Amino acid sequence: MSDEVVGPVEAGLRDQEQGLALRAAHAVLAYRAGDRAPLAELVEVMTPLLWHTVRAQGADPEQAQDVVQNVWLTLVRDIETIRDPRATLQWMLVTARRAAWRTVRRSRDELMRQQQDETVTDWLAAPLDQLPDVVAVRDERDRALWRHVRELPERCRQLLGLVATVDRPDYAVVSRSLGMPVGSIGPTRGRCLAKLRQALTSDPTWSLV
Structure with missing residues (x-):
């Protein structure tokens, strides 16, 4: 049948x-x-x-x-x-x-990269009064993060330090502070975060939840 x-x-x-x-x-x-x-x-x-x-x-x-x-x-x-x-x-x-x-x-993959970038930015923007020291912080993940931040080019450190501390950074202010064209801030930030993400991903002491 x-x-x-x-x-x-x-x-x-x-x-x-x-x-x-x-x-x-x-x-x-x-x-x-x-x-x-x-x-x-x-x-x-x-x-x-x-x-x-x-x-x-x-x-x-x-x-x-x-x-x-x-x-x-x-x-x-x-x-x-x-x-x-x-x-x-x-x-x-x-x-x-x-x-x-x-x-x-x-x-x-793009969604995962965005989530990782947001996680890294959140860590960079953590209030300093929650950390006993900017260089030697409380746990292994923090130490790994700041170690790799220090290893970034100076331009990246300056840029991430400015844009990570506010929700909506004023690119005109960032441009004047760093002498960087407004149109290049977003792409440069993306490249800096990509470098940091790659370094963290290859570091066994760091893991993104």
Whole structure:
């Protein structure tokens, strides 16, 4: 009984996929010949499938929209170089899946970096009256942090010292204090924090919770 139910369903799915693959191949060949209508119709049919594929990788709606759009743009850009139009469907699904995975991973990595930067900034901005000494502080994590802060270039120490002590630093004030263009403060701060984060990450005496 199971074979009687599952067999036809699986066969139907295979037929549907094969039909879509042939439709995609036809759209590619027609586009090369100057007829864009089949490709426009393919966009309407395949976009929901690509959307589902991308969302299944963990992409949010905005990310999914960007990935799906880029898949179509890439297809049009490279449509003349496709060797086997019959493989278009499979190529698009694989491309969408990989692009979604990379997008989600970059997003997670960026979120982790931001959280680490905020943690480091919080430590830098800790009230001095809570520390018995700026150089030799109370626990091993603090000692590791300040040791690596002291090892940063002087420009980084000055900049982080200014922007870490207030929630919304006035970049005009920072610019005047350090003689640094306002437009370079944000990028420089990011590079300084990246250096500090890299040093802390490789230090076994420091761990970010």
